Amino acid sequence: MSYSDKVIDHYNNPRNVGSMDKNSPEVGTGLVGAPECGDVMKLQIKVNPQTSVIEDAKFKTFGCGSAIASSSLATEWVKGRTVDEALQIKNTEIVKELSLPPVKIHCSVLAEDAIRAAIHDWKKKQEAVKPAAVEAK
Amino acid sequence: MSTDIKTLPQTELIAPNGVKLPIYMDNHATTPMDPRVLEEMLPYFMEKFGNAASRNHSFGWVAEEGVETARERIAKLVGATSKEIIFTSGATESDNLAIKGVAEMYKEKGNHIITAVTEHKAVLDTCKRLEKYGFRVTYLPVQKDGLIDLEDLKRAMDDKTILVTIMAANNEIGVLQPWAEIGKLCHERGVIFHSDATQAVGKVPIDVSKQNIDVMSISAHKMYGPKGVGALYVRRKNPRVQISAIIDGGGHERGMRSGTLNVPGIVGLGKACAIATEEMPKEACTLAGLRNRLRDSIMSRLDEVYINGSMEHRLPGNLNISFAYVEGESLLMGINDIAVSSGSACTSATLEPSYVLKALGTGDDLAHSSIRFGIGRFNTQAEVDYVADRVVETVQRLRELSPLYEMAKEGVDLKSVKWAAE
Numbered sequence: 299m300s301y302s303d304k305v306i307d308h309y310n311n312p313r314n315v316g317s318m319d320k321n322s323p324e325v326g327t328g329l330v331g332a333p334e335c336g337d338v339m340k341l342q343i344k345v346n347p348q349t350s351v352i353e354d355a356k357f358k359t360f361g362c363g364s365a366i367a368s369s370s371l372a373t374e375w376v377k378g379r380t381v382d383e384a385l386q387i388k389n390t391e392i393v394k395e396l397s398l399p400p401v402k403i404h405c406s407v408l409a410e411d412a413i414r415a416a417i418h419d420w421k422k423k424q425e426a427v428k429p430a431a432v433e434a435k
Numbered sequence: 436m437s438t439d440i441k442t443l444p445q446t447e448l449i450a451p452n453g454v455k456l457p458i459y460m461d462n463h464a465t466t467p468m469d470p471r472v473l474e475e476m477l478p479y480f481m482e483k484f485g486n487a488a489s490r491n492h493s494f495g496w497v498a499e500e501g502v503e504t505a506r507e508r509i510a511k512l513v514g515a516t517s518k519e520i521i522f523t524s525g526a527t528e529s530d531n532l533a534i535k536g537v538a539e540m541y542k543e544k545g546n547h548i549i550t551a552v553t554e555h556k557a558v559l560d561t562c563k564r565l566e567k568y569g570f571r572v573t574y575l576p577v578q579k580d581g582l583i584d585l586e587d588l589k590r591a592m593d594d595k596t597i598l599v600t601i602m603a604a605n606n607e608i609g610v611l612q613p614w615a616e617i618g619k620l621c622h623e624r625g626v627i628f629h630s631d632a633t634q635a636v637g638k639v640p641i642d643v644s645k646q647n648i649d650v651m652s653i654s655a656h657k658m659y660g661p662k663g664v665g666a667l668y669v670r671r672k673n674p675r676v677q678i679s680a681i682i683d684g685g686g687h688e689r690g691m692r693s694g695t696l697n698v699p700g701i702v703g704l705g706k707a708c709a710i711a712t713e714e715m716p717k718e719a720c721t722l723a724g725l726r727n728r729l730r731d732s733i734m735s736r737l738d739e740v741y742i743n744g745s746m747e748h749r750l751p752g753n754l755n756i757s758f759a760y761v762e763g764e765s766l767l768m769g770i771n772d773i774a775v776s777s778g779s780a781c782t783s784a785t786l787e788p789s790y791v792l793k794a795l796g797t798g799d800d801l802a803h804s805s806i807r808f809g810i811g812r813f814n815t816q817a818e819v820d821y822v823a824d825r826v827v828e829t830v831q832r833l834r835e836l837s838p839l840y841e842m843a844k845e846g847v848d849l850k851s852v853k854w855a856a857e
Contacts, residue, residue, distance in 0.1 A: 362764035
């Protein structure tokens with residue numbers, strides 16, 4: 299297997315590695331994949347509740363170099379976007395950016411899934427806290 | 436793809452402890468040729484270029500003499516006689532010739548073949564093809580340590596069984612099967628015993644008489660010889676084994692394998708065997724020492740590292756370990772100045788993790804995390820130390836990146852997590 303320069307760069311210098319408090323209402327966590335399949339991605343976003351802008355993103359990935367690169371790139375791309383904009387990110391864009399070969403396309407799909415899962419988790423938390431916020435007014 | 440980058444460094448580098456990079460530690464895939472083998476081969480390309488089948492001039496006689504010396508050297512290494520050695524293009528051909536040749540020759544006697552699930556594809560796929568032609572094949576499971584259970588073998592044998600084909604040493608986990616016992620069971624029942632000994636010949640002592648092996652596949656390039664040449668041992672007495680040819684033509688090799696002999700390659704295989712006969716006892720000790728040093732150096736510094744397969748019944752140079760919570764291909768990428776192999780799905784074309792490791796009952800997660808180290812004749816202690824350090828630091832780095840390691844450290848039982856499938 300040969301890797302593109304960008305995959306190697308993300309693998310050697312992964313961006314935004316780490317974890318955030320998954321219990322915080324501002325944090326959305328997406329955990330996708332399965333150990334048996336050889337890929338698990340955890341992607342977390344911290345969202346400003348007023349603007350819906352993703353202010354921070356972190357990831358940890360168990361998987362091949364392309365999986366690590368796809369999730370690292372995903373954290374870079376979601377940062378600064380609103381959640382709705384982040385939902386527009388397509389796996390095909392990740393494939394293109396990282397020059398992933400056909401056998402690695404599933405890594406990009408998993409990264410897209412991780413973004414969606416993190417946003418879904420954040421939205422669920424927002425719905426749970428909303429009624430309380432209304433009452434406070 | 437637009438930007439293909441070779442992962443191995445293109446230029447020769449020197450590591451801080453003085454070892455040359457990249458380091459080759461994948462000696463189950465192939466071995467570098469021993470310079471003494473090359474030296475022996477060289478005259479047979481130019482001055483001694485004759486066809487060993489040319490019976491009426493000196494060019495042919497000289498080539499034939501080279502071939503016959505090689506035949507004797509191979510026979511000596513494995514306890515055979517030179518007339519029992521047939522030259523082939525390599526172990527894949529030898530496996531095909533052995534299994535198809537026996538099946539064809541003995542089909543009147545029975546149609547049942549027994550093999551094991553951890554065999555090399557050259558054996559498994561040959562058996563699968565025979566199934567299409569009406570043969571019945573039993574694929575024996577292996578135990579947790581990679582060895583077959585002899586009771587399973589006994590139970591599988593019936594009055595239609597004509598062939599048992601079980602490898603001597605596994606190419607992934609280096610596990611040695613109990614050949615002598617398998618051979619004895621076969622002989623008691625009049626069944627032919629073939630063994631794919633590609634990884635074992637020249638590495639561990641083999642004696643086809645004592646171990647009751649009837650047919651045995653041999654490869655040159657796994658034992659510091661050239662690629663493209665191999666041999667098949669075929670027993671001539673007690674019992675006399677006959678095999679049908681799969682390549683027809685000029686009737687070379689007593690009709691069992693037609694085709695002009697690859698004289699330089701055969702001379703190289705012979706020399707590789709002669710060296711092994713001399714040096715195996717000492718070399719096996721050295722390799723086992725280096726292998727154990729590598730194992731101890733890695734395992735003393737990392738938790739949750741698991742050895743795949745029996746440590747007791749194993750090739751001296753083999754180490755196959757799983758690093759929990761780290762995916763094998765990403766580990767290979769991190770140690771790209773070292774050539775080793777992984778059982779991870781990502782390194783195979785099929786996206787399936789190693790079928791050998793799965794057969795041991797290793798979970799898919801640990802199969803994805805496995806690395807095979809194959810230490811060989813030309814590896815040094817300094818290289819082993821460098822490899823151990825690089826593996827440890829890379830596993831530590833990737834575990835920092837691994838959500839699974841984090842969850843395990845938090846006390847989450849990963850088996851109880853409901854994973855969202857892709």
